[in-house]
Amino acid sequence: xxxxxxxxxxxxxxxxxxxxxxxxxxxxxxxxxxxxxxxxxxxxxxxxxxxxxxxxxxxxxxxxxxxxxxxxxxxxxxxxxxxxxxxxxxxxxxxxxxxxxxxxxxxxxxxxxxxxxxxxxxxxxxxxxxxxxxxxxxxxxxxxxxxxxxxxxxxxxxxxxxxxxxxxxxxxxxxxxxxxxxxxxxxxxxxxxxxxxxxxxxxxxxxxxxxxxxxxxxxxxxxxxxxxxxxxxxxxxxxxxxxxxxxxxxxxxxxxxxxxxxxxxxxxxxxxxxxxxxxxxxxxxxxxxxxxxxxxxxxxxxxx
Amino acid sequence: xxxxxxxxxxxxxxxxxxxxxxxxxxxxxxxxxxxxxxxxxxxxxxxxxxxxxxxxxxxxxxxxxxxxxxxxxxxxxxxxxxxxxxxxxxxxxxxxxxxxxxxxxxxxxxxxxxxxxxxxxxxxxxxxxxxxxxxxxxxxxxxxxxxxxxxxxxxxxxxxxxxxxxxxxxxxxxxxxxxxxxxxxxxxxxxxxxxxxxxxxxxxxxxxxxxxxxxxxxxxxxxxxxxxxxxxxxxxxxxxxxxxxxxxxxxxxxxxxxxxxxxxxxxxxxxxxxxxxxxxxxxxxxxxxxxxxxxxxxxxxxxxxxxxxxxxxxxxxxxxxxxxxxxxxxxxxxxxxxxxxxxxxxxxxxxxxxxxxxxxxxxxxxxxxxxxxxxxxxxxxxxxxxxxxxxxxxxxxxxxxxxxxxxxxxxxxxxxxxxxxxxxxxxxxxxxxxxxxxxxxxxxxxxxxxxxxxxxxxxxxxxxxxxxxxxxxxxxxxxxxxxxxxxxxxxxxxxxxxxxxxxxxxxxxxxxxxxxxxxxxxxxxxxxxxxxxxxxxxxxxxxxxxxxxxxxxxxxxxxxxxxxxxxxxxxxxxxxxxxxxxxxxxxxxxxxxxxxxxxxxxxxxxxxxxxxxxxxxxxxxxxxxxxxxxxxxxxxxxxx
Numbered sequence: 010x011x012x013x014x015x016x017x018x019x020x021x022x023x024x025x026x027x028x029x030x031x032x033x034x035x036x037x038x039x040x041x042x043x044x045x046x047x048x049x050x051x052x053x054x055x056x057x058x059x060x061x062x063x064x065x066x067x068x069x070x071x072x073x074x075x076x077x078x079x080x081x082x083x084x085x086x087x088x089x090x091x092x093x094x095x096x097x098x099x100x101x102x103x104x105x106x107x108x109x110x111x112x113x114x115x116x117x118x119x120x121x122x123x124x125x126x127x128x129x130x131x132x133x134x135x136x137x138x139x140x141x142x143x144x145x146x147x148x149x150x151x152x153x154x155x156x157x158x159x160x161x162x163x164x165x166x167x168x169x170x171x172x173x174x175x176x177x178x179x180x181x182x183x184x185x186x187x188x189x190x191x192x193x194x195x196x197x198x199x200x201x202x203x204x205x206x207x208x209x210x211x212x213x214x215x216x217x218x219x220x221x222x223x224x225x226x227x228x229x230x231x232x233x234x235x236x237x238x239x240x241x242x243x244x245x246x247x248x249x250x251x252x253x254x255x256x257x258x259x260x261x262x263x264x265x266x267x268x269x270x271x272x273x274x275x276x277x278x279x280x281x282x283x284x285x286x287x288x289x290x291x292x293x294x295x296x297x298x299x300x301x302x303x304x305x306x307x308x309x310x311x312x313x
Numbered sequence: 314x315x316x317x318x319x320x321x322x323x324x325x326x327x328x329x330x331x332x333x334x335x336x337x338x339x340x341x342x343x344x345x346x347x348x349x350x351x352x353x354x355x356x357x358x359x360x361x362x363x364x365x366x367x368x369x370x371x372x373x374x375x376x377x378x379x380x381x382x383x384x385x386x387x388x389x390x391x392x393x394x395x396x397x398x399x400x401x402x403x404x405x406x407x408x409x410x411x412x413x414x415x416x417x418x419x420x421x422x423x424x425x426x427x428x429x430x431x432x433x434x435x436x437x438x439x440x441x442x443x444x445x446x447x448x449x450x451x452x453x454x455x456x457x458x459x460x461x462x463x464x465x466x467x468x469x470x471x472x473x474x475x476x477x478x479x480x481x482x483x484x485x486x487x488x489x490x491x492x493x494x495x496x497x498x499x500x501x502x503x504x505x506x507x508x509x510x511x512x513x514x515x516x517x518x519x520x521x522x523x524x525x526x527x528x529x530x531x532x533x534x535x536x537x538x539x540x541x542x543x544x545x546x547x548x549x550x551x552x553x554x555x556x557x558x559x560x561x562x563x564x565x566x567x568x569x570x571x572x573x574x575x576x577x578x579x580x581x582x583x584x585x586x587x588x589x590x591x592x593x594x595x596x597x598x599x600x601x602x603x604x605x606x607x608x609x610x611x612x613x614x615x616x617x618x619x620x621x622x623x624x625x626x627x628x629x630x631x632x633x634x635x636x637x638x639x640x641x642x643x644x645x646x647x648x649x650x651x652x653x654x655x656x657x658x659x660x661x662x663x664x665x666x667x668x669x670x671x672x673x674x675x676x677x678x679x680x681x682x683x684x685x686x687x688x689x690x691x692x693x694x695x696x697x698x699x700x701x702x703x704x705x706x707x708x709x710x711x712x713x714x715x716x717x718x719x720x721x722x723x724x725x726x727x728x729x730x731x732x733x734x735x736x737x738x739x740x741x742x743x744x745x746x747x748x749x750x751x752x753x754x755x756x757x758x759x760x761x762x763x764x765x766x767x768x769x770x771x772x773x774x775x776x777x778x779x780x781x782x783x784x785x786x787x788x789x790x791x792x793x794x795x796x797x798x799x800x801x802x803x804x805x806x807x808x809x810x811x812x813x814x815x816x817x818x819x820x821x822x823x824x825x826x827x828x829x830x831x832x833x834x835x836x837x838x839x840x841x842x843x844x845x846x847x848x849x850x851x852x853x854x855x856x857x858x859x860x861x862x863x864x865x866x867x868x869x870x871x872x873x874x875x876x877x878x879x880x881x882x883x884x885x886x887x888x889x890x891x892x893x894x895x896x897x898x899x900x901x902x903x904x905x906x907x908x909x910x911x912x913x914x915x916x917x918x919x920x921x922x923x924x925x926x927x928x929x930x931x932x933x934x935x936x937x938x939x940x941x942x943x944x945x946x947x948x949x950x951x952x953x
Contacts, residue, residue: 058784104775108611123608123782130776133472144908148901155897193844196905196913200851200920203901207855207894211862214890242865246858249807253800253854257847260799262792264464265847272851 016236016284017229017292023285027174034181041184046191047127049141051097051134053106056124062088063118071117072110080110086263090124097131104128141195145176148202160213161300167290168209171282175205179275193268201275204250208243208283215239216288220298228296232288247280337940345934349825355832358447358458364398365417366444367424368588370406374428374436383407389427395420408444417441431716441606442588459835462842462915463779465793467786468605469613472777473578477598480570480771481563482510483682487662488541488556489515490683491745492532499531504551514557516548525552532556567597569663570771575600578617600773610780623658626650627692628700628736641704641733648736650702655692660685666757669750675757676750686745694742703735703749793846800850801827804857812864814952818938819860819931826856826923826930833922842915852923858894859931863887868953876948884936891932899924 047054065082068091072080081094091114095106107126115121129137149169156165179201183190215235223231254276257269369386371378380402386409387400399410411417421439428437443466445458463470489509496503496517504518519525525545532554536543540562544555558566571594578600582590591603607613629638629649640647663680681689693701737751749757781789805823808816830852834841867883874882902924905917943951 056785102774104614104778105611107778107780108614112611122784123780124785125782126610126778126780128775128778130474132474133776140908141913144904144913147908148904151900151904152897155900159893192909192912193847193916196844196909196916199901199905199909199913200916203898203920204855206897206901207858210894210897211890214893218886238869239865241868242861245811245861245865246855249804249857249861250851250854252803252807253796253850256800256803257796257850260792260796261847261850262789264789265793265796265843268844268847 013233013237014240015233017233017288020285020289020292023289027282027286030178030181031174034177034184037181037184038177041187043180043184043190044187045138046189046194047094047129047134048192049134049138049190051103051129051131053093053095053103053110054125054127055093055107055110056085056090056126057093057111057114057121058090058124059119059121060089061119063091065091067118068093068114071113075109075113077106077110097134099131104130137192141192144195144199145202148199149173152202152206156210156213160217163291163294163296163300164213164217164287166294167287168206168213170290171209171279171286172202172205174282174286175201175275175278178278179271182274183271188270189267191267193265194271197268197271197275200272201279204272204276205279205282208246208279209287211242212236212239212283212288216291220296220300224298228292232291232296236284236288243280243283247276250276337937337944341933342937342941345937348829348929348934352825352829352832354451354454355456355836356828358445358451358456359831359835361446361448361458363443363458364410364446365412365414366408366410366442367417367420368403368406368408368438368440368442368444369424369428370438370440372435372438376436378402378406383409386424390420390423393419393423395423406438408442410444410446440588443606455836457835457838459831459839459841461786461790462840462845463603463605463786464781464843464912465786465790465841466605467608467781467783468603469607469610470777470779471602471604471613471617471775472595473574473600473602473617473773474776475571475574475598475600476772476774477567477570478512480566481558483771484558484566485510485515487683488558489517490687492517492536492556495531495535496528499527501528501531503528514555516546516553516555518548518551518553520551522552525554528554571598571600574771574773578602582617599776606783608780608782610778614775623661624704624706625655625657625689626653626702626704627655627696628702630699641702641731643702643733643736648700648702648733650704650733655701656681656685656688660688666754667748669748674750675752675754676748677752677757679747679749681745681747683745689747690742690744693739697739697741700736700738702733705732705734706730789843793843796850797846797853800853804853808857808860812860812953814942815860815864815867815939818935818942819857819864821938822860822930822935823853823856825934826927827853829926829930830919830923833926834919837922839918839922840915841919842912844912844916845919848916848919848923852920852927855898856923856927856931859887859891859928860935862891863932863935864953867951871951871953876943876951880939880943880951884932888932891928895924895928 063084065084068082069080072078072082072093077095079096079098081096083092083094084090085092093110093114095103095110097103107128111121111123111126149172152172153165153169156168176198179198180190182188183194188194212235215238216232219231219235219238220228223234251273254269254273257265258273261269369378376382383400383402386407387397390397390409395416396412397409398412401408401410409420411420418441421441424437424439428439429435447457492515493503493509501524502520503524504520506518509515509517517528519528529543529545532543536556538559540559542557542559544557546553546555548555575592575594579592582592582602582604587604587607589605591601593601595601602617604613627650629651633651637652638649639652640649642648660681661679662682665678667676667678668674669676735749735752737749740750801823805820808819808823810816812819827849830849839845863883866887867879870879870882870886899921902917902921905913906921909917
């Protein structure tokens, strides 16, 4: 591929675009908040498959009689399947709620196959949310340190800002659309970090190499050349990853769809950010070839 | 070229002059081939679908399950027209493999009605099971299939929280009683209060500071490192001493409590008749229980909730009224005991089997908590020479077969059984540390276990429960596998279209990566979950990245070099990039693994293994294949 797109000419547009996306995400996060799923809020979820189609109104009536007026009832896929969610009630042990709901619905409607039933205590939910947040921070910190050792501080900053950018936008989109955020989606978010990082490093690697081999050219030109050289690869890898995610979205079923959605968004944003956020930031930080003059150390590391 | 030092000769290349094609050393082909063969061997068991089987274990029966028993069970089924595929002894009993699910359920019912008579306590545990069908020669190599997680196999996952604060409070209450007893003995007056114990420790207030100094001297003899910290503090306006437990001691209490509860739970779970249950500690204060194949969570919970306890009572004297007396048999003789309890098993904190240091006769050493110690002391001091009995009360689930509406059902009843397990003469006033003598070695051993197991160290409650129905589990497997196949096919097709011959090579590497990934997971005994399958799918998409990097580099190099040199440079120069990118992704995956639990961990396991195996196949193996195609000859043009 003999591309010569002047990526960096558009960098101010990209900065504005990223800015808008980030602000919108933060606003959505503050205003709408994350639609935290059962894993993080605690509560009860029961999914039953009946032999005949079931009217959710009837299910609600039965549950209200049982004292679960706060239950959320939803038909799934086919009309035979019903999902019941009961939010956590402070100070009340809910460990038997699932069993109660199951038995009264079977009694009131008919034979049902238990698809799944979940109960998460409120403390467990809080802990999972805390641990998840911690995992994100630790992941970002470790990445920062590793890139600082392998590259320089400026690259590390660029990479981490790109990652934070991706994570905020993915979470922001989840807030905007009100999609449920559970443990698998958290795992997807961490995988997005991994993926976007992979992309950013590949680009940074080429920028570093070009800074060393191509002398006497402006940093903007070198970065542009590097981005063009890596564009083919970046697009191909994003494409293959999107292909498998498509397979997961189409065939994986309802339980994995949130995970696949988060990753799909993350891959798209991650590809964009490794071009426009990480590289853009290098220019803003005024990267020079002197920043990368550490060949002696490199040689010894490669001999591992 | 100055570059050579940076990107040059590493693990994967041999330096030759750029003009002539160079050889790829033979040993590298052997390594690649060896890994492939091992990969196939250890991935293979996953291709054998498991058999529907029925597992029989002894519950209350005295029968020994051996080859004869197995043969009889087999004959019984075959006489009823159920074809038996295979029957084999396992570590815990016997397993009968059948041809389909229908036969499996019929066989269970049949065995149930023959082995467990109606109205009697259950003799055998008969559980449905999916038995692996790995051929013997593979099993001899230690090759077994991956375990399926509950979201794929169906079953119940419980997490129980052990209430540590109550275990610690119990201990602090003891400390308060012991400390005040010491002060009374030393004649140091303290200000009595109702609530010595707080969450931080034990506060003992004094009228003035000189008393506190005296008290400190008295307490320092028994209190201090490594278990306690004594501090002088101001408490509610009075000078006070604060006794706190050290972190080491707290950890010790927590560990003892959780271990004891684990033992109790394991016994309960065994009662449930599940083929492969898991009872495991989770973090510092939780216990996780997994019951594959079980669907009825309310029954499981009822059984896990029940435990045993002990009652200590004095033998009745002739003056006691009959209404105060309970008669229980002990070794064939009726023993008359008072109905009033001195203490119960709740007050026993620990028990060990031992021998009397002087007579070397067997005995059981017990430690009571403060309340228990005081009570038993008050009760035994005036009653030396009288006998004391210990009653073991067990609330256990008993599984009984009944006929309801003409259908045979298994019912679980909570049965309370009361047994007199020891009657011994009181030799002297008992206190916090007591011993029971006059019993046989075997009884001493059993009693110590029962005393320990009987006392539940701390209350527990359910904090998490996830049940996955069998139908959803099957669906999850099917959908997950379909996603893997579609993803693999799409990527493979794309690679061939885009990279031609090199695409085929990348696809071969991708396939090998899948085989090695599954083999490593099987070898490590990793559990496959739905997010784990998602991790595999993602690995497919990302594993080709290394090849994409190499191939696009080769294309670039082709513009300024001959094919052989371009290939060599492509591999060498892409290596550092691949390494950097994968090491950082591996970081993230390992953080996921360390911090995450459940679905997150399942995903992280496959992702981490996938990263490592994909680096091997897409660099090491693909280079070998490229040289097989283009090496050792002069190449004019390559298809990339």
